[in-house]
Amino acid sequence: MKIDKKVELLKQLRTLTDFRKDEHKIEYPLHEVIFMSLFGLLKGFVTYKDLNTWMQYQEHNEIFKKIFNKEKINVPSRSTLHLLLMNIDNNELEVIFRNYFEPYVNLDNIAIDGKWLRGSDVCGQYTQERHKSVLNMLDKDVKIVIAHKFLEKGKLSEIPAFQELLEDKLFSKEGQIFSFDALLTQVDLLNSVNETGRRYIAKVKGNQEGLKDKAKSVIVGFLAPTDSYKNDRFTIEGNEITRRKVDVFENRSCNLVMFYGDFKNIQTIIRVTKEITNSKTGEIKTTTHYLIANFKTTAKSFHDSILHHWRVETYHYHLDMLTKEDDHISYVNPFSISILRSFSVNLYQLYLNAHKGEKIMKSKVTMAEIKRTCLHLDDFTSDIFEVNS
Numbered sequence: 001m002k003i004d005k006k007v008e009l010l011k012q013l014r015t016l017t018d019f020r021k022d023e024h025k026i027e028y029p030l031h032e033v034i035f036m037s038l039f040g041l042l043k044g045f046v047t048y049k050d051l052n053t054w055m056q057y058q059e060h061n062e063i064f065k066k067i068f069n070k071e072k073i074n075v076p077s078r079s080t081l082h083l084l085l086m087n088i089d090n091n092e093l094e095v096i097f098r099n100y101f102e103p104y105v106n107l108d109n110i111a112i113d114g115k116w117l118r119g120s121d122v123c124g125q126y127t128q129e130r131h132k133s134v135l136n137m138l139d140k141d142v143k144i145v146i147a148h149k150f151l152e153k154g155k156l157s158e159i160p161a162f163q164e165l166l167e168d169k170l171f172s173k174e175g176q177i178f179s180f181d182a183l184l185t186q187v188d189l190l191n192s193v194n195e196t197g198r199r200y201i202a203k204v205k206g207n208q209e210g211l212k213d214k215a216k217s218v219i220v221g222f223l224a225p226t227d228s229y230k231n232d233r234f235t236i237e238g239n240e241i242t243r244r245k246v247d248v249f250e251n252r253s254c255n256l257v258m259f260y261g262d263f264k265n266i267q268t269i270i271r272v273t274k275e276i277t278n279s280k281t282g283e284i285k286t287t288t289h290y291l292i293a294n295f296k297t298t299a300k301s302f303h304d305s306i307l308h309h310w311r312v313e314t315y316h317y318h319l320d321m322l323t324k325e326d327d328h329i330s331y332v333n334p335f336s337i338s339i340l341r342s343f344s345v346n347l348y349q350l351y352l353n354a355h356k357g358e359k360i361m362k363s364k365v366t367m368a369e370i371k372r373t374c375l376h377l378d379d380f381t382s383d384i385f386e387v388n389s
Contacts, residue, residue, distance in 0.1 A: 004386065005385050005386050006035075006067050006382065006385045006386070007067060009035070009096075009100060009385065010031055010032075010035055010067060010068075012096045012099065012100070013030070013031035013034050013035060013096065014031045015092070015096075016030055016031065016034070016088060016089060016092050016093065016096070017089050017092060018030045019087045027074055027076075028074050028075075028076040028080060028084070029074075030084060030088075032064075032068055032073075032074075033076060033081065033084050033085075034084075034085075034088070034093075034340070035064075035067070036055055036058065036064065036073075036075075037051055037081070037085060037340060038340050038343055038344060039064075039381060039382075040054050040055065041323065041340055041341060041343075041344040042344045042347060042348075042371075042374045042381050042384060043371075043374045043375045043381055044322075044371055044372075044374065044375045046323050046324045046325075046328060046341075047324070047328050047329075048078060048081060048082045048085070048337075049078060051081065052076070052077070052078040052081045055075045055076070055081070056075055058073055058075060059072055059073050059074075059075055060072065060073070061073060061378065063378055063379070063382050085336050085337055085340075086332055086333045086336070087333070088333075088336040090150060090333070090335040090336055090339065093336055093339050094147070094148060094339060097147075097148075097339050097342070097343060098146065098147055098170060100343075101144060101145075101146055101346055102146070102170070104139075104142055104144060104350060105139040105141075105142050105144065105146050106139065106141060106142070107139065107146075107171060107173040107176050108141060108173070108175075108176055108177065109139070109140040109141055109176070109177050109179070109305065109308065110137060110138065110139060110140065110171070110176060110177070110178050110179070111137075111138045111140050111178075111179050111180070111308070111309045111310075111311060111312040112135065112136070112137055112138075112162055112165075112178060112179070112180040112184060112312070113135070113136060113138075113180065113181060113312040113313065113316070114133050114134065114135045114136070114151065114158050114183075115133060115134055115136060115316050115319070116132075116133045117132045117133055117134060117325070117334045117335075117338060132150070132151060132334055132335070133151045134148050134149070134150060134151060134335070134338055135148065135149040135151060135158055135161045135162060135165070136148055136312060136315070136316075136342075137149075137165055137171065138311060138312040138315055140179075140305075140308040140309065140311050140312075142349075142350075142353065143311050143314075143315065143349050143353070144315075144345075144346040144349050144350065145315060145342050145345075145346060146171070147165060147168075147170075147171065148335075148338070148339060148342065149161035149162070149164060149165060150335045158183060158184060159183075159184060159186055159188075159189055162180070162184055162189060163188075163189060163192060166189075166192055166193065166196070172196070172198075173198075174197050174198070175197070175198065175199065176198050176199065177198070177199045177200065177201060177295075177305060178193055178198065178199070178200045178201070179200070179201045179202075179305060179306070179308075179309040180200075180202060180203070180309075181203050182202075182203045182204060182205035182208065184202070185202040185203060185204060185205075185208055185211075185292075187261065187262045187263055190202060190263060190264075190294070191262070191263070191264050193294070194264055194265050194294045195264075199293065199294055199295045200293060200294055201270070201291055201292075201293045201302065201305055201306060201309070202291060202292055202293070203289065203290075203291050204289075204290045204291060204292055210260070210261075211260055211261075211263075211292075212290055214258065214260045215258065215269050215290045215292065216290065218249065218257065218258045218269060219249050219269060219271060222249050225247035225248055225249055225271075225299070226248050226249055226250040226252070227247075227248045227250075227298055227299040228245065228246065228247050228248070228299050229245070229246045229298070229299035229300040229302075229303050230243070230244075230245040230246075231243060231244050231245070231303060240276050240277065240278060240279065241276070241277040241279055242274065242275070242276050242277075243274075243275045243277075244272060244273070244274050244275075244303065244307070245272070245273045245275075246270060246271070246272050246273075246299045246300075246302055246303040246306070247270070247271040247272075247273070247299065248268060248269075248270055248298070248299045248302060249268065249269040249270075249271070250267065250268050250269075250296050251267075255267045255296075257269055258292075263292075264294075265294045266292050266293075266294065267293060267294055267295055267296050268292065268293040268294075268295065268296055268297075268302070269290065269291075269292055270290065270291040270292070270293060270302050270306070271288060271289075271290055272288070272289045272290075272291065272303075272306060273286065273287075273288050274286070274287045274288070274289070291306065315345065315349075318345050318348070318349075318367055319341055319342070319345055321368075322344075322345060322348065322367060322368070322371050323341040323344060323345065325338070325341055345367075347384045347385065347387070348367050348370045348371065348384070349367070350384075350387045351365075351370055351384050351387050352365055352366070352367060352370065354387050354388065360373050360380075361373055361376075370384075
């Protein structure tokens with residue numbers, strides 16, 4: 001059993017500030033509790049209660065004894081576990097999270113999107129606590145989240161949070177492409193991306209007053225799209241069959257295709273026509289979306305980038321289905337357990353990336369099957385930490 005990466009992770013967790021004052025009386029070391037919590041989350045114990053119930057049977061767990069270099073594991077009570085996880089320094093834990101997954105990513109294509117932490121407000125009972133959310137930064141090629149920004153004021157603070165991420169040298173790479181939804185399509189933000197030599201694909205909706213109308217009016221002036229791509233391979237989503245066509249509009253004589261207010265360097269307007277057919281009724285519904293970009297490429301390349309943006313939504317789906325994030329009540333400091341959930345889903349995804357097309361326990365490797373196997377096999381759960389980059 002390899003333990004190299006687990007031991008290194010444990011070493012990093014030791015650096016976390018422990019809020020408890022008298023370190024000589026500490027019976028439950030913080031780094032050990034966090035590691036066991038992450039191990040339990042991987043196995044499917046997703047609430048404080050379930051985690052602690054599982055922990056009560058881990059006093060003689062051979063894996064923990066080897067990693068912690070102990071003959072017996074000290075297991076905290078449920079209230080102590082809750083208290084410890086609730087008082088972790090989120091920023092310190094976030095640094096450990098980012099450093100752990102940095103070797104796995106290439107930073108070429110980044111998707112940005114926010115997610116409500118629905119369990120951070122229990123039916124409005126805790127009015128002194130704001131309903132919180134997290135801005136996630138996802139590497140679209142590897143399909144893992146590489147950073148979070150914690151939004152105490154909900155999604156209203158997404159824009160300054162993204163600007164902080166943009167300035168972080170850890171995520172800086174020349175030529176990388178950012179994609180985000182309409183909420184982040186703002187003048188200062190897009191110009192900041194452009195000025196740093198990076199690229200963006202930004203969705204345009206009605207919340208940008210006049211921008212969508214301007215884009216549509218520019219398109220009218222073209223006799224035909226500069227380039228088009230229609231995905232002949234339809235996707236099936238529930239009872240719906242979805243096909244997409246992407247039309248690209250660019251100025252062949254210069255880079256700029258459109259001037260609008262203070263927006264700089266709009267080189268491409270993209271029109272996405274989405275056709276949704278109900279497989280039961282045969283009803284067809286067509287929608288059209290518009291995006292802008294500060295670079296030029298083929299319609300197929302834009303199609304792939306736009307489609308891959310929604311991998312961040314798939315990631316959020318996995319958080320909800322595999323870790324039950326939306327069902328977990330955590331109204332005081334929900335961010336620490338949120339980071340650990342992301343940690344577990346990232347590890348599932350990395351295992352899937354490395355073993356796609358293979359089988360585990362006679363079943364095809366899927367995210368759900370990885371979680372089920374973790375539940376039954378401690379050795380398998382341990383090996384997930386050791387996936388190569």
